[in-house]
């Protein structure tokens with residue numbers, strides 16, 4: 364009798380302790396996050412005005428000018444990377460789903476895993492060697508390729524996972540209607556998994572929008588507008604990277620402004636994922 | 644009565660394990676044939692051998708013949724076989740993210756069997772045959788998954804009928820349903836036999852007695868007895884059949 368009571372008390376104390384510990388850890392984890400957001404908003408909002416969005420960067424050290432070419436550059440880079448990366452990522456994911464357990468796909472699944480874990484700067488170096496070097500020029504296409512390579516394993520993995528989550532009864536029902544295998548995978552199984560696949564795509568787009576490392580040695584950055592896919596191009600992350608290190612307060616302020624913009628984009632994309640997840 | 648499907652010396656293995664032994668069965672045309680037997684005796688496996696669903700499972704091996712109108716389905720195009728021999732599963736699985744209309748139309752669409760203009764007619768006809776039209780004609784754009792489970796099962800029947808099959812295989816189509824939905828589907832099945840050859844697997848012997856014309860009793864992967872339903876239930880020839888239908892084995 365006594366021992367069961369004391370056991371219960373012990374359990375209770377344990378539970379309370381665990382709860383406190385978990386809450387404390389959560390708070391500790393959240394504090395830096397909120398302080399970052401707070402700093403970015405506080406400093407970034409000061410930089411935002413119309414010029415910021417429509418003008419090219421001014422001369423170094425002067426407070427005139429904007430970051431319009433970086434906004435344009437990020438849009439172009441992300442769009443090009445998506446055009447290349449999304450179809451390849453989805454197709455790779457389908458392939459992994461279909462042949463994942465078989466021998467002939469181990470090379471592919473191994474590559475996807477490796478690529479997924481690869482630091483993105485290494486992707487930048489790789490593209491530098493195979494694209495920038497032979498072309499003798501940093502370029503938009505090199506940057507887009509690097510970002511596409513970062514995207515592919517993310518999309519491939521989320522696509523594979525979403526497909527695996529579709530009950531086999533659905534795929535079977537499609538097959539039982541005499542639908543050819545590949546049509547069944549695309550129009551029945553993938554279609555049933557489309558919210559998960561879309562989430563993966565948005566996740567990947569969010570990720571590459573914030574990537575700096577793969578762009579340093581590929582698209583380089585620029586103080587001009589986009590002038591062709593074989594020419595360097597600016598982007599928000601490269602601009603932040605360069606301006607934040609400069610000794611001029613006006614440059615640092617623009618970096619904060621660009622960071623604020625990226626934060627908003629990330630927030631918006633995250634909200635899309637959340638709302639999409641609920642409506643399904 | 645004319646034989647629609649003749650199964651000859653059918654054996655099925657999963658990996659090394661044999662689950663169907665030398666099954667011979669003549670399934671009559673435009674009639675309802677029930678397959679009964681204890682759980683795990685191979686009813687679903689037998690059914691799935693008829694429309695070549697085992698092709699999807701690498702470890703499954705099928706030997707023997709399944710003649711549809713005298714022609715071996717294992718020597719035919721599997722896709723064509725599955726269109727001619729439709730299948731309804733135990734748990735209704737409407738395709739998620741598809742409307743009621745799309746659920747019925749999708750098989751016809753993906754098989755390129757009809758022009759777009761004809762789809763509406765096909766969908767309406769199939770839903771009418773599945774006794775679902777009146778309930779859904781105003782909500783064709785709603786998701787198929789928004790229907791009740793009983794309606795979903797009739798939706799999957801409509802989806803199968805849209806391909807104008809000749810044979811309907813049904814694997815315990817009412818076991819996931821409430822009694823009212825079950826009764827509706829039973830009536831539907833009885834109506835469908837005027838146009839189709841139907842094979843229904845069921846756990847429910849009263850259901851077999853209510854709706855089927857012929858009954859096959861399976862045990863341990865073998866067909867023990869096949870006869871007209873009333874005859875099989877009244878005068879079982881084998882002792883084990885009698886034990887099963889009187890509930891002494893399950």
Ligand SMILES: Nc1ncnc2c1ncn2[C@@H]1O[C@H](COP(=O)(O)OP(=O)(O)OP(=O)(O)O)[C@@H](O)[C@H]1O
Nearest residue numbers: 657662680681682683684685686687688689700846
């Ligand atoms: N894909 C599979 N892989 C391996 N074994 C299987 C597979 N499908 C079925 N089996 C085995 O084959 C045997 C027959 O299964 P089957 O599903 O045909 O029985 P059943 O008569 O339909 O049973 P129930 O009434 O429970 O549905 C079982 O022992 C089962 O474990």
Ligand SMILES: [Mg+2]
Nearest residue numbers: 686687688814
């Ligand atoms: Mg079964």
